[in-house]
Amino acid sequence: xxxxxxxxxxxxxxxxxxxxxxxxxxxxxxxxxxxxxxxxxxxxxxxxxxxxxxxxxxxxxxxxxxxxxxxxxxxxxxxxxxxxxxxxxxxxxxxxxxxxxxxxxxxxxxxxxxxxxxxxxxxxxxxxxxxxxxxxxxxxxxxxxxxxxxxxxxxxxxxxxxxxxxxxxxxxxxxxxxxxxxxxxxxxxxxxxxxxxxxxxxxxxxxxxxxxxxxxxxxxxxxxxxxxxxxxxxxxxxxxxxxxxxxxxxxxxxxxxxxxxxxxxxxxxxxxxxxxxxxxxxxxxxxxxxxxxxxxxxxxxx
Numbered sequence: 001x002x003x004x005x006x007x008x009x010x011x012x013x014x015x016x017x018x019x020x021x022x023x024x025x026x027x028x029x030x031x032x033x034x035x036x037x038x039x040x041x042x043x044x045x046x047x048x049x050x051x052x053x054x055x056x057x058x059x060x061x062x063x064x065x066x067x068x069x070x071x072x073x074x075x076x077x078x079x080x081x082x083x084x085x086x087x088x089x090x091x092x093x094x095x096x097x098x099x100x101x102x103x104x105x106x107x108x109x110x111x112x113x114x115x116x117x118x119x120x121x122x123x124x125x126x127x128x129x130x131x132x133x134x135x136x137x138x139x140x141x142x143x144x145x146x147x148x149x150x151x152x153x154x155x156x157x158x159x160x161x162x163x164x165x166x167x168x169x170x171x172x173x174x175x176x177x178x179x180x181x182x183x184x185x186x187x188x189x190x191x192x193x194x195x196x197x198x199x200x201x202x203x204x205x206x207x208x209x210x211x212x213x214x215x216x217x218x219x220x221x222x223x224x225x226x227x228x229x230x231x232x233x234x235x236x237x238x239x240x241x242x243x244x245x246x247x248x249x250x251x252x253x254x255x256x257x258x259x260x261x262x263x264x265x266x267x268x269x270x271x272x273x274x275x276x277x278x279x280x281x282x283x284x285x286x287x288x289x290x291x292x293x294x295x296x297x298x299x300x301x302x
Contacts, residue, residue, distance in 0.1 A: 006031035043150035051192035060113035066103040142200030174201040188278040275300040
């Protein structure tokens, strides 16, 4: 599939129906895809979710119209898909930094979010190391945070960094419970508004069964740490990995940000597409303080 052409068809459909209730299934059909798969691909290639694009385009146009035309705030709210002036005002202020009533009188700075135009660029000619692996079901133990936006790019980097630096005690506890084993970052429950990011370790069955046994742990606060078991189902994955480094933290965002290349070049070439299943990273702390991170993306044959 030519994803660039399909996405542009979908964007053109959105723009033609921007002031109507937009059916995501119909948008996905313009890109020759299922709704779930289209939304996931859209966020990878564009860096924001489909819902964010629609919302930002509407608010951008609403700001321009309020500043240049004699339209009432309540009429603008209804026109751009909001059920009440209050919900419109909250969204408008979050996007533009001012209230809709302030935009009506001019002189205030407004934010613009332009129509998306996708360009076809030169492809191929790059080397990518990978392997395909069938992974059995895993039961991981960890805790989750809900992140907003798409699970790729700078917004994820900031949210993930904040989670890691503010939950070190939980990380240390899980590392001890797994005897220093690999740690995992699992992306799941993707929706149009965000997703869950789970930090986990793979514990042995005995440790999982006795995680809250005070006689075993010697402490009575484990219940308050928000741990849960997360099942990652059996699936076929394509695995990419960073170079082994002695740096404190390998720059695995370099691989995370290669997803558009993986999606538009590697997958069509190999006849795969993303499968509806969790994706995850594995953080390997190797001997001699060497470190390496793997990215596991679930795939299926087209």
